[in-house]
Amino acid sequence: MSPKTLYDKIWDAHVAHEAEDGTCLLYIDRHLVHEVTSPQAFEGLRMSDRPVRAPDKTIAVPDHNVPTTLDRENGIENEESRIQVEALDKNAKDFGIHYYPVSDVRQGIVHIVGPEQGWTLPGMTVVCGDSHTATHGAFGALAHGIGTSEVEHVLATQTLIQKKSKNMKVEITGRLRPGVTAKDITLSVIGVTGTAGGTGYVIEYCGEAIRDLSMEGRMTVCNMAIEGGARAGLIAPDQTTFDYCKGRPHAPKGAQWEAAMEWWKTLHSDDDAHWDKVITLKGEDIAPVVTWGTSPEDVLPITANVPAPEDFKGGKIEAARRALDYMGLTAGMPLSEVKIDTVFIGSCTNGRIEDLRAAAEILKGKKIKDGLRAMIVPGSGLVRAQAEEEGLAQIFTDAGFEWRLAGCSMCLAMNPDQLSPGERCAATSNRNFEGRQGRGGRTHLMSPAMAAAAAITGHLTDVRELM
Ligand SMILES: CC(C)[C@H](C(=O)O)[C@@H](O)C(=O)O
Numbered sequence: 001m002s003p004k005t006l007y008d009k010i011w012d013a014h015v016a017h018e019a020e021d022g023t024c025l026l027y028i029d030r031h032l033v034h035e036v037t038s039p040q041a042f043e044g045l046r047m048s049d050r051p052v053r054a055p056d057k058t059i060a061v062p063d064h065n066v067p068t069t070l071d072r073e074n075g076i077e078n079e080e081s082r083i084q085v086e087a088l089d090k091n092a093k094d095f096g097i098h099y100y101p102v103s104d105v106r107q108g109i110v111h112i113v114g115p116e117q118g119w120t121l122p123g124m125t126v127v128c129g130d131s132h133t134a135t136h137g138a139f140g141a142l143a144h145g146i147g148t149s150e151v152e153h154v155l156a157t158q159t160l161i162q163k164k165s166k167n168m169k170v171e172i173t174g175r176l177r178p179g180v181t182a183k184d185i186t187l188s189v190i191g192v193t194g195t196a197g198g199t200g201y202v203i204e205y206c207g208e209a210i211r212d213l214s215m216e217g218r219m220t221v222c223n224m225a226i227e228g229g230a231r232a233g234l235i236a237p238d239q240t241t242f243d244y245c246k247g248r249p250h251a252p253k254g255a256q257w258e259a260a261m262e263w264w265k266t267l268h269s270d271d272d273a274h275w276d277k278v279i280t281l282k283g284e285d286i287a288p289v290v291t292w293g294t295s296p297e298d299v300l301p302i303t304a305n306v307p308a309p310e311d312f313k314g315g316k317i318e319a320a321r322r323a324l325d326y327m328g329l330t331a332g333m334p335l336s337e338v339k340i341d342t343v344f345i346g347s348c349t350n351g352r353i354e355d356l357r358a359a360a361e362i363l364k365g366k367k368i369k370d371g372l373r374a375m376i377v378p379g380s381g382l383v384r385a386q387a388e389e390e391g392l393a394q395i396f397t398d399a400g401f402e403w404r405l406a407g408c409s410m411c412l413a414m415n416p417d418q419l420s421p422g423e424r425c426a427a428t429s430n431r432n433f434e435g436r437q438g439r440g441g442r443t444h445l446m447s448p449a450m451a452a453a454a455a456i457t458g459h460l461t462d463v464r465e466l467m
């Protein structure tokens, strides 16, 4: 047998049909659904009088539009948001799929809920009408974001039409230095590849620094594969993965667990597998980073200065000029002198328990800068409960942070948590596009520890100075 990558192995195990031009029909093991990209898909099923083909493999949760304030049981004020969430309530009921409504403690961001509940497991194909489905690749699952018409196709058939991508290996060798996290890895990789560097590829992240990451960290890395343009990101499952999955509500049990483990242990790229592209970074070389512009590739170590448009080539010169203008930054100023108004810690990139622990570590016994708006939004109700149990929530509220209920929140402006024009935010989310957090809002992406450091000083800050 010819050597295969992990991606090849999962792909081959799921091809139900291959057409002459290489277009394949892939079997889908898990279909995650949220309120934004599913209403028309369910409507399509209704119109053609079709059921959901595999309701037992279909899991829905509202996340983007839900308010995260403590009074949210009073309902959603914005009409469009309310309609979307109500539609999901109804569709989940009518079609008999698994559902975690807003009132359920297990509700949260779909990419946090799936793994937490044991829906996401090694070797699976996982899809969701959401680009950050890449997150689930952390388990050695092939996880694609899909569009609304594909959501309907998967609901109806439990299959997806796909062409195979190329194989790309991103290796992070050695160890990370203190203060450097999974978020710094994933942003640094995009800094090297650019947002188009992964186009046409599925990325497998490997190397000692990746192996050393917890599942939470691995999810942070894979979450942003899509920001690097890749179809999906993957990490081969190992003992860390198995330990995380074991005992989760929907993970296999007993003999089924043993049988699953037999297969999961084969899920790694063969030594002499073919890679179409390879990128290697040294873990020791990665610094705590922040973004300065309006694309995730606009990333620099916190010790750097704001770049000048002339530092770039080609079309990027104009893009950098526009980005600096939008961000209200002057070339040459130290990034660590950029003052902020808001801090947002949360999102499917960094809203897990380990992220909150990292923030609490920095915030313990400290206060946020006077006048700053700061919020911590756990990725799920269960993350929230655990953070309360561990005393983290107390640290956050003592420091002056708002302690919210689970949802996408200020990651994107689809709910009441938004920036005002000109407001500047240190954010742990994954996108810094113009208007992403609210019209005219300015976003600097970074790790939870870095965001916590910025909250204390009121400006972008090298977390290593506070450690
Ligand atoms: C709303 C949804 C379709 C979108 C996505 O696909 O990623 C959102 O989650 C985002 O992060 O921009």
Ligand code: SF4
Pocket (backbone or CB within 6 Å): 063, 064, 109, 111, 130, 132, 347, 348, 349, 407, 408, 411, 412, 429, 430
């Ligand atoms: S947290 Fe942000 S990136 Fe993640 S699914 Fe929600 S909106 Fe998209």
